[in-house]
Amino acid sequence: MSNIQNLADGVRSGNIRSLAKAITLIESRNSDHSRDATTLLDTLLLDSGDSIRIGISGVPGVGKSTFIEALGMHLLQQGHKVAILAVDPSSQLSGGSILGDKTRMEKLAREQNAFIRPSPSGSTLGGVARKTRETMLLCEAAGYDIIIVETVGVGQSEIAVAAMVDFFLLLQLANAGDELQGIKKGVMEIADAILINKAEGENRPRAELARQQYENALHLLRPKSNRWQVPALLCSALYNEGIDEVWNMILDFVTIMKKENEFADKRRLQATDWMWTMVMDNLKDLFLQDKNVAAMINQVQTGVSMGTTPPSVAARRLLEAFRRH
Ligand code: GDP
Numbered sequence: 001m002s003n004i005q006n007l008a009d010g011v012r013s014g015n016i017r018s019l020a021k022a023i024t025l026i027e028s029r030n031s032d033h034s035r036d037a038t039t040l041l042d043t044l045l046l047d048s049g050d051s052i053r054i055g056i057s058g059v060p061g062v063g064k065s066t067f068i069e070a071l072g073m074h075l076l077q078q079g080h081k082v083a084i085l086a087v088d089p090s091s092q093l094s095g096g097s098i099l100g101d102k103t104r105m106e107k108l109a110r111e112q113n114a115f116i117r118p119s120p121s122g123s124t125l126g127g128v129a130r131k132t133r134e135t136m137l138l139c140e141a142a143g144y145d146i147i148i149v150e151t152v153g154v155g156q157s158e159i160a161v162a163a164m165v166d167f168f169l170l171l172q173l174a175n176a177g178d179e180l181q182g183i184k185k186g187v188m189e190i191a192d193a194i195l196i197n198k199a200e201g202e203n204r205p206r207a208e209l210a211r212q213q214y215e216n217a218l219h220l221l222r223p224k225s226n227r228w229q230v231p232a233l234l235c236s237a238l239y240n241e242g243i244d245e246v247w248n249m250i251l252d253f254v255t256i257m258k259k260e261n262e263f264a265d266k267r268r269l270q271a272t273d274w275m276w277t278m279v280m281d282n283l284k285d286l287f288l289q290d291k292n293v294a295a296m297i298n299q300v301q302t303g304v305s306m307g308t309t310p311p312s313v314a315a316r317r318l319l320e321a322f323r324r325h
Contacts, residue, residue: 004036008043014081014143019115026134027120041134047141049267052254055149055161057187058171063197064150065104067171067237072108072148074243080146081113083139087151087161088119089128115144126281129160133274136164162190163270166263167250170194174203174210189221193231193249200236207234227256292321 007025010018026037058064072082084105108114120131136147151161162168170191188194194214199207214232223229231249235242257263287293300317303309 004039004043008040008141011040011044011138011142012047016115019138019142022138023117023135026138027131037134041137044138044141048137049140051140051145051147052167052250053136053147053149053165054250055151055158055165055168056171057151057158057161057168058197060152062171062173063237064171067195067197067235067243068148068150069105069108070237070240070243071247072105072114073111074247075146076108076111076113081115081144082108082146082148083115083117083136083144084108084148084150085117085132085135085139086119087125087128087132087149087157089122089125089157090152115139115142125156125160126277129157129164130278133164158187159190163273166257166266167192167253169246169250172196172210172214173198174207188217189224191230192224192228192253193233193246194218195246196232196234197237199234200239200241204234225257225262227260227262228253287318287322290322292324293318296321 007018007022011022022040025033025040028034028037056064056068068084072084075082103109105116109116117135120128120135122128122131132149136149139147147165149161149165151157158168168191170187170193172194174196196207196210196214199211211232211234218230218232221230233242233246233249235246237243254263257266297318300309300314304311304314
């Protein structure tokens with residue numbers, strides 16, 4: 001039996017060392033490893049998918065790790081196996097990932113049925129997202145039935161995470177003043193629920209006010225699904241309040257979405273979108289690495305920026321050079 005088959009068997013049996021080894025293979029930049037990684041994913045595909053995939057986002061300090069720890073412990077008590085992954089394309093720049101760091105979730109890190117993996121490194125969001133996505137499949141094959149993908153509340157990474165999960169949860173704080181100023185419209189549109197954290201003690205009335213403002217604003221948005229009105233909820237991750245309500249809400253969502261196959265349809269769409277993204281990314285790489293293209297790209301680009309070559313003509317020339325094989 002080949003090494004890859006052995007590794008796949010190890011992952012299937014839930015062996016942590018095999019899972020870690022499989023993820024390292026997926027994350028490797030070595031092109032020799034890429035064929036093995038593909039074989040491994042092919043082998044394990046039928047074992048993956050049986051999970052609820054939850055994306056969690058919010059600005060640094062909102063309480064993501066505290067919340068994930070509280071939710072994770074709640075899920076473990078119910079007998080689930082929980083994997084926590086992260087998408088943070090800036091991790092290389094900052095010299096290490098702040099997301100998915102085990103020291104941020106100390107209790108969960110000690111639990112046998114919790115698996116925490118920091119963000120893969122990579123210079124592009126696409127690369128980081130691909131690795132996290134594939135790691136998610138490996139975790140599912142290893143028996144983790146709840147996958148949490150954490151990301152920071154800035155930039156495109158939220159869109160990338162929303163594209164790989166069933167449910168996208170946005171964590172917010174009740175700030176003074178106009179709540180909705182603090183939220184980017186595009187992000188509100190991808191959220192399946194808004195959760196206002198730190199809603200305890202004297203902060204509670206302010207949080208309740210913020211919740212109402214969010215709900216009003218959410219009613220004005222066109223719903224992603226006719227079957228789901230995006231709610232705004234309160235919790236206190238630190239004091240473990242409202243965690244079970246959040247989980248019940250996610251379960252309601254899953255039940256509603258599964259009734260009319262919307263759950264599976266969304267996953268199918270995500271899978272084909274992912275395929276096309278990978279095709280396009282690879283085509284771009286092939287294009288940029290092409291000898292004919294490389295030989296003329298600087299000159300053509302200079303022509304465009306100087307205004308001597310129309311962009312459309314330049315693009316056609318480059319594409320013709322690419323096709324000339
Ligand atoms: P992250 O950067 O989004 O992961 O935020 P953390 O989970 O690290 O939390 C940032 C700070 O807020 C920490 O000092 C937490 O203890 C605190 N915090 C998190 N949740 C709550 C909460 O529900 N109530 C209060 N009062 N503090 C919280």
